Structure formats: C-alpha cells, structure tokens
Amino acid sequence: GAGVSQTPSNKVTEKGKYVELRCDPISGHTALYWYRQSLGQGPEFLIYFQGTGAADDSGLPNDRFFAVRPEGSVSTLKIQRTERGDSAVYLCASSAGQNSPLHFGNGTRLTVT
Amino acid sequence: GQQVMQIPQYQHVQEGEDFTTYCNSSTTLSNIQWYKQRPGGHPVFLIQLVKSGEVKKQKRLTFQFGEAKKNSSLHITATQTTDVGTYFCAGFDMRFGAGTRLTVKP
Numbered sequence A: 001g002a003g004v005s006q007t008p009s010n011k012v013t014e015k016g017k018y019v020e021l022r023c024d025p026i027s028g029h030t031a032l033y034w035y036r037q038s039l040g041q042g043p044e045f046l047i048y049f050q051g052t053g054a055a056d057d058s059g060l061p062n063d064r065f066f067a068v069r070p071e072g073s074v075s076t077l078k079i080q081r082t083e084r085g086d087s088a089v090y091l092c093a094s095s096a097g098q099n100s101p102l103h104f105g106n107g108t109r110l111t112v113t
Numbered sequence B: 001g002q003q004v005m006q007i008p009q010y011q012h013v014q015e016g017e018d019f020t021t022y023c024n025s026s027t028t029l030s031n032i033q034w035y036k037q038r039p040g041g042h043p044v045f046l047i048q049l050v051k052s053g054e055v056k057k058q059k060r061l062t063f064q065f066g067e068a069k070k071n072s073s074l075h076i077t078a079t080q081t082t083d084v085g086t087y088f089c090a091g092f093d094m095r096f097g098a099g100t101r102l103t104v105k106p
Helices: none
Strands: A005-007 A010-013 A018-022 A033-038 A044-050 A053-056 A065-068 A075-079 A088-095 A108-112 B006-008 B010-014 B019-024 B032-037 B043-051 B055-058 B061-065 B069-076 B085-090 B100-103
Touching: A005 A088, A010 A018, A018 A108, A033 A075, A033 B085, A044 A075, A065 B006, A075 A088, B010 B019, B010 B069, B019 B061, B032 B069, B043 B055, B043 B061
Parallel strands: A010 A108, B010 B100
Antiparallel strands: A005 A018, A018 A075, A033 A044, A033 A088, A044 A053, A065 A075, A088 A108, B006 B019, B019 B069, B032 B043, B032 B085, B055 B061, B061 B069, B085 B100
16 A cells, blocks of 8 residues: 655744644554654654554653554644754654564654744 | 664765675664665665574675674675665664765766
C-alpha cells in the first residue's frame, strides 16, 4: 500500500501559537515513531508508540510537546506555545514492530517566526 | 541517554575512491540499523545487523557488526556520485547517530 504520509508538508506559524502535525503510517504497522531533525543533524528521537500507547516518550523536550495515537493508526504531534527553537523538520516513521526497519514519511517542515 | 557515535562527521572523496563510516557504542547493542538520507530527502533503510561479527553485502556496500556488538561499519567500494548523502546508524531503541555526510567529486 501507500507509504507513510505526513501533513502538512510545510507549516509556518507565529511564536506562541499551537500546531498539530499529522502522521498516517503504513497500514498494519503497529510501531510509530516521531523524530525532529535540524539542518545538518541526525534525527532526534521524540516518542515511540506501540499500538495506541506511548511506549517511550523520553525524547519529548518539554511539556509543550504532546503526541497521541488514539486508534493505533494515525498519530498527531501537538506543540503548544511554539518557540523559534522548535523550527525543524518533524519526521514520522512506522514499522512492523519494535526494532524492525523504519519507513519514514517526507516530514513536516515547521517554521516558527 | 544511551547514544551511538559516528565518525567521521564529513567525508569528501573523489569518485572511484572507497569510503568507510563507523558507528560506536559504549555498551552492547542488540542490533544496529543503517539508513541513507539523500539531500532534501528522508532516511531510507539500508540494512539491519543482529549477530556478533555479522557481515552483509549489498552490491558495493559492505556492512559489519563487531564481535562485541559495540561497533559497526559501512564500507562503500569505488564510490559513485549516486552514493552522495548522509549515512546514519541507529542503535538503542531506534536512536540515531549524528551521521556521516558523504560528498563525491566526479
């Protein structure tokens, strides 16, 4: 089927605003990961879902960041009170299980002005 | 937290030269995965290594997992311009290294 889909592809928002980033994983993939990637850096782990539950959220930088996956498929990354330092490409990846190969989406480029 | 370290950070080669990037951990890894990210693209899975001392080949690419499962390497023989990109390893709980950026001069 289709690959991992992320929307929007680009998001420009003002400092202090709230944003939601969406990820549609590959059908049947139980594991879903969110990463943040700044220019010239490696993907920075944010959170990992196994099914509906967040199995590891230790990478979320602070309480302004939150993610959900209510039905074990689509996931939404939510950022409150955005700051300029939140500007980055947010990548979503899904896999058939923990430690299985990751399939990445094209990412959402977030710019906070 | 536990991290994998990659060296070198950058590598510039002449087309036809070989290239090697290394991934190191201070503790034993259960497995390691390698990914390639082309400029402007997203990471794409290349291979997973699980066994101590494992060696896998994909055409001109050779991947090795150390005997102690604390390090891994990716070697490209006779680089081509299509090899340009950043190569990442991912270890503990899918945490990524900082990557090695490869540029190839035609």
